[in-house]
Amino acid sequence: MSSFRTAQIPLVSSHREVYEPCDDSFALVDALLADQVKLLNHHPTLCLEFGCGSGYVITSLALILGKEASATHYIATDINPHAIRVTQETLEAHGLHAELVCTDIASGLEKRLAGSVDVLVVNPPYVPTPEDEVGQDGIASAWAGGENGRSVIDRILPVADVLLSDKGWLYMVTLTANNPAQICLQMREKGYASRIVVQRSTEEESLHVIKFWKDADLQVDGKDSTHKTGPGKVVESLISQLPRLSFWRNNSNTSR
Numbered sequence: 196m197s198s199f200r201t202a203q204i205p206l207v208s209s210h211r212e213v214y215e216p217c218d219d220s221f222a223l224v225d226a227l228l229a230d231q232v233k234l235l236n237h238h239p240t241l242c243l244e245f246g247c248g249s250g251y252v253i254t255s256l257a258l259i260l261g262k263e264a265s266a267t268h269y270i271a272t273d274i275n276p277h278a279i280r281v282t283q284e285t286l287e288a289h290g291l292h293a294e295l296v297c298t299d300i301a302s303g304l305e306k307r308l309a310g311s312v313d314v315l316v317v318n319p320p321y322v323p324t325p326e327d328e329v330g331q332d333g334i335a336s337a338w339a340g341g342e343n344g345r346s347v348i349d350r351i352l353p354v355a356d357v358l359l360s361d362k363g364w365l366y367m368v369t370l371t372a373n374n375p376a377q378i379c380l381q382m383r384e385k386g387y388a389s390r391i392v393v394q395r396s397t398e399e400e401s402l403h404v405i406k407f408w409k410d411a412d413l414q415v416d417g418k419d420s421t422h423k424t425g426p427g428k429v430v431e432s433l434i435s436q437l438p439r440l441s442f443w444r445n446n447s448n449t450s451r
């Protein structure tokens with residue numbers, strides 16, 4: 196295994212139809228680096244990436260966890276077969292191994308992996324595009340996200356909920372156009388707290404890496420989106436409060 200902290204760009208393999216590591220990839224790896232101590236203390240048994248592209252992120256995650264997590268199993272999926280080959284080359288160049296599966300999100304893996312993923316990382320296709328551009332062959336599938344860039348994200352969230360273990364963490368890249376506040380509320384409905392680990396802004400756009408984890412205190416309390424946040428304490432519908440809420444401050448637990 197290499198002694199680098201993250202994947203080395205000269206060792207990252209490439210193909211003209213595979214997404215090259217870009218600002219969003221770097222932001223996701225920066226979020227993992229920012230959480231390195233927490234990740235090491237988390238002792239993940241199984242780490243998974245949806246949409247591995249060049250392999251830059253899964254390779255970096257394995258390096259960040261390092262030898263201390265030698266028993267950790269890594270799996271990465273991509274819908275693009277070229278990405279699977281390129282990821283294999285990137286891992287090998289760093290002396291690492293992961294199980295690579297060419298599939299749509301986690302299709303065919305749900306039964307085997309249900310409730311067992313401790314760390315899930317995703318840099319999804321999030322760019323708003325016409326719906327018919329989503330899921331095209333080759334490089335287009337790397338960014339085409341359909342209406343509000345949410346087509347693939349909205350399919351990923353329920354799969355993540357099924358696959359994550361009780362202590363599971365999800366790190367996902369989103370763009371302002373994806374309405375990250377609403378994504379956090381959707382996940383909150385499923386019992387997940389969230390916080391922004393990394394934020395990068397340009398004049399037009401803001402990129403966030405959001406971390407989600409199951410919070411036992413967040414329980415759906417009927418159809419009116421009312422949540423319990425502690426014994427006897429009820430928060431009125433978050434949706435009605437949204438304009439006043441900073442969505443990343445929706446949980447005061449900073450240990451995650």
Ligand SMILES: C[S@@+](CC[C@H](N)C(=O)[O-])C[C@H]1O[C@@H](n2cnc3c(N)ncnc32)[C@H](O)[C@@H]1O
Nearest residue numbers: 214220246247248273274275299300318336337
């Ligand atoms: C923005 S790129 C990110 C690549 C890499 N993880 C990175 O951060 O550099 C999105 C990746 O998701 C893959 N992808 C798109 N739709 C997918 C799907 N439905 N299932 C699995 N992978 C998908 C694309 O082929 C692409 O490699």
